Each structure stands twice: as structure tokens, then as C-alpha cells.
Amino acid sequence: MEPAWSGSEAMTGKKQDHGTMSSPREDGRNLRHISSPREEDRHGTEIEEDCGEGEDIVVTKKQCVEEDEEQVVGGLKEFRKFWEESMSPHFGPLTATTGMYTTGSESGPMRYTDSGPPSFGGIPYDALEIFSIKVTELKGFEWPIRVFGLVAVRDSMDHKRNVLFDRSEEDSQTLTEKDSSLVLTGPTRAIALIDPPEFEVELRILGSRPSGGKILSAVYFEYTNRNSASTGLVQTWTERSKRSKIEVKCSQLNAPLEATIELCHLEGSVDFHGQFYAHMEHMGEEHIVLLDSRDDKVTLKPDGHVMLSRKVVLVEEGARLVLGVKAWQNGDVDSAVVDTAVFPARFHSRSNGCFDVGFCKMSISVAWSVLC
Secondary structure, eight states: OOBSBSSSBOOBOOOOOOOOOOOOOTTOOOOSEEOOOOOOOOOOSSOEEOOSSSTTOOEEHHHHHHHHHHHHHHHHHHHHHHIIIIIHHHHOOTTOBOOOOOTTOSSSSOTTTTTOSOSSSOOOOOEEEEEEEEEEOOSSOOSSEEEEEEEEEEOTTTOOBEEEEEEOGGGOEEEOSSOOBOOOOOOSSOEEOSSOOEEEEEEEEOOSSOSSOEEEEEEEEEBOOOOGGGTTOEEEEEEEOSSOEEEEEEEEESSOEEEEEEEEEEEEOOOOEEEEEEEOGGGTTOOEEEEEOTTSOOOBOTTSBBOOSOOEEEEOTTOEEEEEEEEESTTOGGGOEEEEEEEEOOSSSEEEEEEEOSSEEEEEEEEEEEOO
16 A cells, blocks of 8 residues: 655555646656655754864864755755756746636636536546644754744646745744644645645744744655545644654545635724634534634734635535634633634535624625536
């Protein structure tokens, strides 16, 4: 049996019978899994030490750390070099992104919201739902850490980056041992399970010096699970690197429908905190965080729309999408008001609803589309 996740902790199972869309990888290099090479941890600066063999090889520990960083990121650099050489001529720049929020877009969400499913030629496909991505098992670092960088996934719809997490040094996220989940801002459209999706991770830790940050994780890996027995189950996959472990909580769904969610302030106070989430029955106790403002206030656009972190979720045919909110004012989370709204899955068009938390009301719009 083949590994379900082409990382170090894999699950196994039978393959589903799916069609494929091949990628033009002419040079034949195997890039299924690239991670950092193993070497001993070395941290610190300016202290002289012997970093090699032989009588005359003496460099500073700062130089050793710089060489260490190059080794850690080496595998990811190899993948990116491969992309530029073999894939860019067919699919555009390495940094190109997918998933524009435009109705009818060729690769974005809401593709068939207004037109409805295609009358011929459309074949529904399976898709991957991402619940969370967590950083665990630090090596050489201590909690808390301030993280920035990129996590993205590519699929065979257009082979462009579908960004899951993207932060600059100026906008780094603080992770603690108790709360080490990245605040996801994607995917911006469904992740197709036709050819194996490719994950690209480059996370860095912000230090006290403006040096670009130390590498926390720099890996490339593919999701290759085609086990029908796991369809609809919430699973946690792990990808180890030299300095940390990445845990991806996800679920493979059989030809789901795509729901794009928008919230808009209607009336009442605009000064409040809030948590917004999406839930389906197959998730059990899990849910998808659309926005958690935490200590900050909920941000509204000039037109009143709530700035959600995530907007796109997957819903199985015949299932119900449950959207929920927990909102409070003046930092008093104990006085939070909870409300939910339920929407049966649809093949296209829009569903509308409302949140009422007492001190304000918000409209809900769900744009539905088939995946094909």
C-alpha cells in the first residue's frame, strides 16, 4: 500500500479510481517529497568554534548558523528552481496566485453560482477541506515564537498558489505552546483532488535582529491519499522538518459543493469582538474558523462587509451548512451572545440569512457552486 501523505508519518489505503490531468515535468525529477537535510542544531552568534574537519578550518558560529540556514531551506529552493525551469513556461510565474473572488472566474470560487452547472462536459471532482495548520515540537527554539512566511497549495486546476497563510515580518503571528495554530486566510477556492495537490511551506521565526528571520520549516510535500474509506473523515497529517513539525487537519470530500460566505453589518453597534465559524455534521466537534478577532475589534469594510479571514468552505451534497457567531463588547467575553444560521446545500444560486446578537445585526450571503 502507498503512503497517503508523502511525509514521514503516512496513512495507507486503497486508491480511488480517478482521472488525472498530467503536468509537463519533462526532466523527470522526483519532487514528491523534499525536506531539509538532517544536521546538528547550532544556535548562537559570534563565538569562534571548529565547524569542520582538519587542522585549519576555524570559522565563527555566526557563519555556521548561516550555513545551517542554507541547508535547511535547500530542499525548498530545489523545488522552486524546478518550478521556474519546468512549470513556469506552461503555468506562469512561481508566485502567481489563484482564487479571485469573481463570479464566473475560470479558477476562482463562485464559478457556476449564476450560470448553474454546465449542461455537458463537466465532471465533478473530489476536494480537500483544510481545518487548521499547527506548528508543534520545536527544536532549538522556545515558546512563544513570532512566525511569518508562506503556506500555499497547488492543484491541477491551474497549478498556481492557493494561499493558506501569508504574513510579512511586520505582520508576524505570535504562537504559544498552548495555541500554535496559524491564522489561515485560505484556501481562496476549493483544493481539487485530481492530481496530488502540492504543499509549499516556508515559515520563519522573527528574531531581535532584522535579518530575515530563522527558518522554522521549509518543506515541499504532496497529498496523495485516494483511500475511499477516509472520505469525509477528519484526519491529522504531519510533516516533520529539522526544527519543527507541521500538523495539517483536513478532510477529503467526495464531489462536494463550494460555498463562498459573505457577512455584512446591517444595524446596531460596530464596536464589538467576534468569532465566526462554519460547521457540517461530518466534522464532529471540529469547525472551520472564518474569523477570530481575539483581542481586536471586528473590522468592517467601508461598505459594511465583515473582513473574514476565510470565506470558502466545502459542503457535501444533501448536507447542511451551519454558520455561527459568538460576539461580545467591551472585552467582556463572558457576556458573549451566540447565534447560528443553517443553510441546506445547493448546486448554484445564493442563500441568505441573518445573525442577530442583540447589539447588532449582520446579513449572511452564501454563494453556491458545483465543482467540475
